[in-house]
Amino acid sequence: MPSIFIKNTGQRIETTMVRSILVTLQSHGIPIETVCGGKAMCGKCVVRVLEGQQFLSPVNSREAKRLEAIGADENMRLACQTYIGRDVAIEIINFGS
Numbered sequence: 845m846p847s848i849f850i851k852n853t854g855q856r857i858e859t860t861m862v863r864s865i866l867v868t869l870q871s872h873g874i875p876i877e878t879v880c881g882g883k884a885m886c887g888k889c890v891v892r893v894l895e896g897q898q899f900l901s902p903v904n905s906r907e908a909k910r911l912e913a914i915g916a917d918e919n920m921r922l923a924c925q926t927y928i929g930r931d932v933a934i935e936i937i938n939f940g941s
Contacts (some may be wrong), residue, residue, distance in 0.1 A: 850874060850935040851894060859928060865891065866923035869936070877938035882924035887914040888938055889923040896932030901925075 848868060859868040866889050869876050879886040885899045886907040893900065900921060903911070907925040919938070 846928045848928065849932050851933065851935040852939045861927055861929055864924055865926045865928065869923060872928040873925055875939060876923060876936050878924065883921055884910050884925050887922065890914065890916060890920050891923050891934040892936045892937060893919050894922055894933040896930060899928055899930040899932055
């Protein structure tokens with residue numbers, strides 16, 4: 845089962861390939877800001893990928909538009925649109941909001 849290491853908390857949590865990073869974090873009680881309910885409209889759930897970028901789902905068109913709008917760099921993804929296939933490490937940008 846793939847896992848996500850969260851730099852902000854030092855936790856490693858398991859997930860499945862069918863749960864977004866956002867849903868996984870929320871289900872484990874890890875605070876991450878979101879306003880749009882996971883529709884890639886607000887950009888608040890942005891995370892920085894520290895390790896395992898190659899194990900993430902491809903960026904879809906909605907995510908690409910929002911990432912561009914918020915000025916994200918190539919290591920940033922929206923947690924609501926991103927799924928993992930193997931272990932990754934992330935940093936939550938809007939942690940605890």
